[in-house]
Amino acid sequence: MPEADLDLLTDAARRAGQIALGFWRRDPRSWDKGGDAGPVTEADLAVNDELQASLMAARPGYGWLSEESDADLSRLDARHCFIIDPIDGTRAFIAGQEGFSHSLAVTDGDRIVAAVVHLPVRDITYTAFEGGPALRNGQVIEPADADIDGASVLTYRAVSEPGHWRDGQVPPFRREFRPSLAWRLCLAAEGRFDAALSLRAAWEWDIAAGSLIAERAGAVVTDQRGERMRFNSQRAMVDGLIVAGKHLHGQILDRLKP
Known part of the structure; x- marks a missing residue:
């Protein structure tokens, strides 16, 4: 159980x-x-x-x-x-x-x-x-669900490079950082920050626990393409992550370059 x-x-x-x-x-x-x-x-x-x-x-x-x-x-x-x-x-x-x-x-x-x-x-x-x-x-705990304009997003500096975003237009979110990726997912889950975002492949051990905590809090939790995360894979990696309330998650996914 x-x-x-x-x-x-x-x-x-x-x-x-x-x-x-x-x-x-x-x-x-x-x-x-x-x-x-x-x-x-x-x-x-x-x-x-x-x-x-x-x-x-x-x-x-x-x-x-x-x-x-x-x-x-x-x-x-x-x-x-x-x-x-x-x-x-x-x-x-x-x-x-x-x-x-x-x-x-x-x-x-x-x-x-x-x-x-x-x-x-x-x-x-x-x-x-x-x-x-x-x-x-x-x-x-439960997440916030802010608009992407002015949202506080836990991520790393390179996410703000124009090449990641449609038409090179980086959304005007506030970038924040915390050293533990697992903690970042939990901070998004409890609404202290609006989202956690990574456009790099993430090791499963970094995000497995935080992904369920965020999901059960009510956040939308997917890889960077909007697909459900799957764990205990042979590669032991997930293709990036977007963790946010439903509205903000959709906005981030829409603005990212396909």
Whole structure:
């Protein structure tokens, strides 16, 4: 049942936070993974080891997909799969900033059915399960639905390049940024920002949990072409993302260059 998996993920996310805080602002060892994969720290690996051991012990029949684990394609044969980012926002973590999170999700087929995004420094926990509400620290959340003109959009600088937009006309939205992609989806879900947008392929572990939280909050959640996201794929990537209220989502999709 998704509710039971959500309880499991919530407990695991809090343990992950305790481990991460044991390294945070204590000069953890870090190194570059190479191949444009970015940095990793000893904290990422410690969190990953704990989550993999505890979650797989609790659900031995589930598959496992994590940013910090070796690829195991046997997950493709499992009905259910954990999709985990042990620390989302590793650069922020290394810099001693507060905006990193733990992103944990469970699939049923290609759908996310239970999800947690936990920010341990800020003591914020977002949760959702299939058929239930999206919550922030136990309180129901819902997105805003602004007009694209003046909307606050969580995204990166390159999205404002004219080549991404019809006729080279960049909509006059306000671009904002937060280091954790999972957190960006949750901020859009709770209406603190109007949308989260990426025109780059996104790793599933970055967006799996946040996508369900935003969807259950009432946002429209699609890839950059307006298609439903599908998870536990062989490539483990989604073709960009648009997360916003129905009106704003439609406006963004209409303005993007096909």
